[in-house]
Amino acid sequence: MNKINFNFSIDIHSDLKDKDVVGKDRYKEHSSNSNSGKTNNSNIDSKQTKEVDENWLFCFDSLKNVSRSFNIVIKQLDDETMKVVCIFYLVLRGLDTIEDDMSISSEEKKQMLLNFHNDIENDDYSIECGDKPEYRNLMKNFYKVNRTYKQLHPKYRDVIKNITQEMAKGMVEFLGKTSMDTTEEYDSYCHYVAGLVGIGLSQIFTISGSEFNDLTKYETLSNSMGLLLQKTNIIRDIKEDYDEKRYWWPKDIVCKHFSSMDDIFGNRGEAGDATGILVITEKHTDLLNEMIMNALRHIPESIEYLSLVKNNTNFKFCAIPQIVAVQTLATLFHNPNVFKKTEKINKTTLARIFMDTNDMNSILQFYIDAVEKIEKKIVDSDSEFSSKCSGGKLHKYVDELDKIKGFIIKYIIEHSKKPVTNISLTKVKKSIISTFISIFQKNVLYPLSNL
């Protein structure tokens, strides 16, 4: 494969930046407080402290440069976990940068990937690679990441090193492949580049002592969290990935509707070449909807995982990208524009997610809202089809969506503060509606510019 689309956080609008609490500012503050009470002011100590501080600042700066969306979400974490996760992210980003660099020969790349979990222990490690300036800068100064990695407790270093090694093995397995043949292969690829990140995060949360539950026991659920995010990115980015010759959509799904990936983008209207406007047919939306249904199947495990995360900062960090993903899938469902440009959720929804992701009750409403948005599209499409007397093809998804919705409703009832016996589904629905009205009102009072 010529490019792994590794991103364990869903992209967020670049204009929705946090203006106040930037990770590195939090680090600066923490660092100056902890130094203020020191009585030993020897030159050696202060030189070493300064170097450590500068390395940390480089890491948070790099994080901001290589992933704006992740830089926002990571700030939900407490200081210690934030530092560990920052290094975890940068190390995996380093691995991915090597994997994505097409100027490196296959054999050399294989060795570099397989050695990377040892290279992160090298205080002087620096390489020239990367296809973007911010990645090149990270790789050139990677010794700074390594030196901060050494500041972490060994229990965290073990997790980072092991996950890096596992991910590298997966990248090597997919090196040279030009497409995904089966859904199993697609799931396996997503496991390596995103599921493993979920598994690593579960380990970090558990060994930090901040979680009541031992999350390391739930590898399947942790993996599903990553798969939901990765699949959403892969679906959303179909146009951009196709243009860069990265084919992630599995052939066994694509070939139910088209003869090949090229066939999806092949019908260019009258111009008949790449400059012509892509003609979207029912086959496009059928394929898209099938890909989305495949991703939606991870919702129950995503909810099950989140219900196990008891620490509020860890919960928000995990839940926000999941909610952004399911809301994105609702936006993409039956939306032909996906084949023409990168579609994203609207800013109002995004703002609501950041404001109202607090606990299980709040997130379950976002999940059910996403499923209901999809159901509404099916109902609308049914009436559109019946007016044309051709029958609603989307109806085949109703039963499966009903099951997912039933799972969410079950969790809403379990997490409701009211006694279960007094709750009917109608009441649950009314409570969802009234909550959304209040969300809307809050949103009017707190527009995006105040975020």
Ligand code: MG
């Ligand atoms: Mg890659």
